[in-house]
Amino acid sequence: MNKEIFERCKVDKLYLEQFMRENENLIWFSIRKYIGEPAEVADKYRIDKDDLLQLGRLAMLKCIKRFDPDRRVKFSSFTVTAIVREVRCFLRDKTSVIRPTxxxxxxxxxxxxxxxxxxxxxxxxxxxxxxxxxxxxxxxxxxxxxxxxxxxxxxxxPKRAEDDVIDSMYTQEILQDMACRMTDVEFNIVLGRLNGMSYRQLSEKCKVSKKAVVRTMRKAREVLRDVYTLMNELDKD
Missing domain, CATH: 1.10.10 (Arc Repressor Mutant, subunit A)
Structure with a gap:
């Protein structure tokens, strides 16, 4: 795919919709190959197949905005990973919802x-x-x-409650995106730092070296920059 296609997708919504419809099979291929049969996944997690499709479309939209043909990476390869990550993150959240006693x-x-x-x-x-x-x-x-x-x-x-809800939504969105880009150990280190734990405490708790903790926090900063950049791009639309 040439660069003009993606540039047009960014400015022409009708063309973008057409492009996404034409590449819808890529969404189902990604889900079938790496997660499972869509009908079975939907039944297992008590969601609609259409939910999976919408998640795939969301991932594809993000990829269209971020894809750089000059890097010589196929769009399909770039997108499959994003689709699988988006769906898996959603399913993981579905199974970890905290229900009140x-x-x-x-x-x-x-x-x-x-x-x-x-x-x-x-x-x-x-x-x-x-x-x-x-x-x-x-x-x-x-x-x-x-x-x-x-x-x-x-x-x-109330205004304060509304602000809290919005802040919570943005925070959860950022943390969810970070969780998808990091290993469980790395993400636990980030959560520990957010809760005020020192590098030494994290090293002992996660059973890794202090250097590993430092590297993880450096990676977290890079991921956070990417997340903010993407969110700002989406907010402009």
Whole structure:
């Protein structure tokens, strides 16, 4: 494929859609070869086949924006890796979703009932006093629910809460992309640093040398730069 094709894809949305439709088989090929039969994968993870297709399209869109024909790498080879990574990351997240315990679910239901009765969302301290529970339990329950607490009652999300939701979405997106580009050990090192662990502590916990920790953090910075660059490119569209 020549460079003009990808340049046109970046400025002509109709041409981009046509290009992606014509290369849709590449998405299914990637999933079948490296993940499994789409129907079986969809059934196993309780998702629609169309979800897999959309993930593949998202990966392909990212590749179109980043692909450089001058590097003499085939677009198909470049894209297969991205598609598999995108789908695997999604499936991994599906299997690691944290579900609230029964007691947490019951507390959340009580919180929702209180909000419904008051017709507004009070502070966590007020909710804790009304329900006679520890405020930290309320905070954790609200964190699990996120902005759905407000959406369920068709109430506007407070500015601070809205900012928190947006920040959380961007953070999760960045961390997810980083997780896909790093090994489990490397990603655990990054999470450890974010939680304030020292290089020595990480070295002992992950059973690697301090030099390995330093190399990992250097790699993390490079990955982070790539992620920010990609996100900025996507935001411009």
């Amino acid at each position: 029964r007691s947490a679910s019951e507390l959340l239901n009580r919180i929702k009932q209180t909000i419904c009765e008051l017709e507004y969302v009070p502070s966590t301290r007020d909710i804790a006093e009304l329900l006679d529970v520890d405020e930290q339990r309320v905070v954790k329950a609200m964190k699990v629910a996120g902005d759905t607490v407000y959406a369920e009652f068709d109430m506007p999300i």
